[in-house]
Amino acid sequence: MWSSSQASTRGVVEMGRVEAGPSHFPKRPAPRNPARVNLSRIHAVKPCSAGDRSGISVKCNLGWSSQPSPDLRHHFTGYSSASEAVLTSQSDLRKLFVGNEKIGVLLLNLGGPETLDDVQPFLFNLFADPDIIRLPRLFRFLQKPLAQFISVVRAPKSKEGYASIGGGSPLRQITDAQAEALREALCEKDVPSKVYVGMRYWHPFTEEAIEQIKHDGITKLVVLPLYPQFSISTSGSSLRLLESIFREDEYLVNMQHTVIPSWYQREGYIKAMATLIENELKNFPEPQKVMIFFSAHGVPLAYVEEAGDPYKAEMEECIDLIMEELEKRGITNPCTLAYQVAGALSINQIWCLFFFY
Numbered sequence: 001m002w003s004s005s006q007a008s009t010r011g012v013v014e015m016g017r018v019e020a021g022p023s024h025f026p027k028r029p030a031p032r033n034p035a036r037v038n039l040s041r042i043h044a045v046k047p048c049s050a051g052d053r054s055g056i057s058v059k060c061n062l063g064w065s066s067q068p069s070p071d072l073r074h075h076f077t078g079y080s081s082a083s084e085a086v087l088t089s090q091s092d093l094r095k096l097f098v099g100n101e102k103i104g105v106l107l108l109n110l111g112g113p114e115t116l117d118d119v120q121p122f123l124f125n126l127f128a129d130p131d132i133i134r135l136p137r138l139f140r141f142l143q144k145p146l147a148q149f150i151s152v153v154r155a156p157k158s159k160e161g162y163a164s165i166g167g168g169s170p171l172r173q174i175t176d177a178q179a180e181a182l183r184e185a186l187c188e189k190d191v192p193s194k195v196y197v198g199m200r201y202w203h204p205f206t207e208e209a210i211e212q213i214k215h216d217g218i219t220k221l222v223v224l225p226l227y228p229q230f231s232i233s234t235s236g237s238s239l240r241l242l243e244s245i246f247r248e249d250e251y252l253v254n255m256q257h258t259v260i261p262s263w264y265q266r267e268g269y270i271k272a273m274a275t276l277i278e279n280e281l282k283n284f285p286e287p288q289k290v291m292i293f294f295s296a297h298g299v300p301l302a303y304v305e306e307a308g309d310p311y312k313a314e315m316e317e318c319i320d321l322i323m324e325e326l327e328k329r330g331i332t333n334p335c336t337l338a339y340q341v342a343g344a345l346s347i348n349q350i351w352c353l354f355f356f357y
């Protein structure tokens, strides 16, 4: 059941419009004491009215209050009880109906080149994203030429990396497997749903997934970025794109939808991470003497310090939770966290690049 305390916690999301741009981020770190939010408890759904063309609204772990009006609490409650349908195959859409509703889940991810020939165009898409390379307003017209330049320069090094892991990114395959596992799990919970994959920078593009969602006549959509922690450069970028697609589209604006902006604090995730570490430690002759080294992707300092990106705070809190879980299991190893060099480029670094090449 919905309660006001749940509604004001992190991860409880109200949808109707996506507001994922940096300008919407409060300039403070994410609050501590996260709530463990259950997917089956998504309740704060705000349908868009026909007149509301503003897209999707993410009331997320950024400390915004998300008090749904009482009549909106019921939007998802019918799902588990009303689902007589048994979904046996993604393609059998007749079995997707729950009452009069067809439920979809859209998994968002980065995407990756599938072959070495894809590397340069993939990099172009990535660097053309203003959430990855942020240029001052005056220089925005340079975004695409710059993306072309950097992608061509970067491609040989990137190709080496992808060649060393078999000639392409495994991300599509892994994400497809996650989608199928999620579909099966939802089916077992009597929530037959179709699960879509929308990548930001390579196939299947988010736009392609959205076309499929419309074609399938989905009436309720859950949007789940596959990044456990929220960052402007990852989930934020995908949600911002989604916002622009929704804003332009009558069908989507009228479709009920909800977003899970981050899920790093979910019990299942924390326990899974702890189990991975616990099992890995067993490979050492003296496990208690091992330092646990967490390696996270870096993001530009300005995102965290100026735009209020909650990524660093969420990452550190996530690690605290994993370490607490390990402690409960009697594992008290020391740990450290390092951020990999963020590829993000500031305008100064871009000038250096031009100068250097």
Ligand SMILES: C=CC1=C(C)c2cc3[nH]c(cc4nc(cc5[nH]c(cc1n2)c(C)c5CCC(=O)O)C(CCC(=O)O)=C4C)c(C)c3C=C
Residues within 6 Å of the ligand: 110, 111, 112, 113, 123, 126, 132, 133, 154, 157, 158, 161, 169, 170, 171, 227, 231, 233, 234, 297, 298, 299, 300, 311, 342, 343, 344, 345
């Ligand atoms: C240039 C800026 C970049 C920022 C900011 C950034 C943030 C960021 N990225 C991930 C996760 C992944 N990134 C991946 C590839 C990748 N990322 C960048 C640049 C930035 N990332 C580049 C140039 C590339 C291409 C590879 C390369 O040339 O090094 C991937 C791999 C995708 C795949 O092919 O499977 C992931 C995963 C996070 C989590 C993040 C911020 C939090």
Ligand SMILES: [Fe+2]
Residues within 6 Å of the ligand: 297, 343
């Ligand atoms: Fe990246």
